[in-house]
Amino acid sequence: IAGITQAPTSQILAAGRRMTLRCTQDMRHNAMYWYRQDLGLGLRLIHYSNTAGTTGKGEVPDGYSVSRANTDDFPLTLASAVPSQTSVYFCASSDSLDRNEQFFGPGTRLTVL
Amino acid sequence: GQNIDQPTEMTATEGAIVQINCTYQTSGFNGLFWYQQHAGEAPTFLSYNVLDGLEEKGRFSSFLSRSKGYSYLLLKELQMKDSASYLCAVIGDDYKLSFGAGTTVTVRA
Numbered sequence: 618i619a620g621i622t623q624a625p626t627s628q629i630l631a632a633g634r635r636m637t638l639r640c641t642q643d644m645r646h647n648a649m650y651w652y653r654q655d656l657g658l659g660l661r662l663i664h665y666s667n668t669a670g671t672t673g674k675g676e677v678p679d680g681y682s683v684s685r686a687n688t689d690d691f692p693l694t695l696a697s698a699v700p701s702q703t704s705v706y707f708c709a710s711s712d713s714l715d716r717n718e719q720f721f722g723p724g725t726r727l728t729v730l
Numbered sequence: 731g732q733n734i735d736q737p738t739e740m741t742a743t744e745g746a747i748v749q750i751n752c753t754y755q756t757s758g759f760n761g762l763f764w765y766q767q768h769a770g771e772a773p774t775f776l777s778y779n780v781l782d783g784l785e786e787k788g789r790f791s792s793f794l795s796r797s798k799g800y801s802y803l804l805l806k807e808l809q810m811k812d813s814a815s816y817l818c819a820v821i822g823d824d825y826k827l828s829f830g831a832g833t834t835v836t837v838r839a
Contacts, residue, residue, distance in 0.1 A: 657831055662826060718763070719763075719827060
């Protein structure tokens with residue numbers, strides 16, 4: 618693995634179903650982030666983690682949860698998916714808290730019907 | 731809250747120069763990034779400014795004026811592969827990135 622990987626690449630999901638989007642990085646970065654990207658709205662932060670064992674809420678956290686059991690993995694869970702969660706989801710990581718240059722995964726395209 | 735504005739679309743001719751402006755009003759300022767994002771792909775880092783002035787990197791340059799809450803990204807000698815969205819992002823007091831909606835640049839032959 619080199620960089621950040623996300624799985625699945627795309628998914629179609631029935632409303633009400635539970636779904637976990639996976640994110641793994643091999644750069645030993647302390648901070649990790651989940652964004653959603655919607656047309657005309659840009660990237661919006663859902664949740665973040667500054668270090669393993671800690672998480673925080675971003676701009677649009679409702680309906681999503683995260684965990685950070687170790688440095689490499691940062692899964693995003695939709696407990697009960699709704700159509701408004703149809704979006705492209707990007708995971709990112711960064712090494713330095715102050716500069717915060719973020720490296721992005723390839724994204725997961727999620728459709729909730 | 732954070733407010734970051736950039737034009738929605740720009741079109742330019744191959745070989746020309748395009749300037750993408752970004753204005754911001756944020757809670758604190760700890761740096762400004764420009765990212766490039768091709769359709770269907772992840773954003774990739776282009777530039778970082780934390781002090782006033784111009785940062786040049788090959789065909790791409792980025793300028794920052796903190797007192798005006800203003801930045802621009804300058805793309806010179808445009809190539810077809812430069813057709814992409816360009817995202818302006820600011821680090822506020824909370825050290826998290828806030829993104830503008832992005833500017834889609836179309837390069838025509």
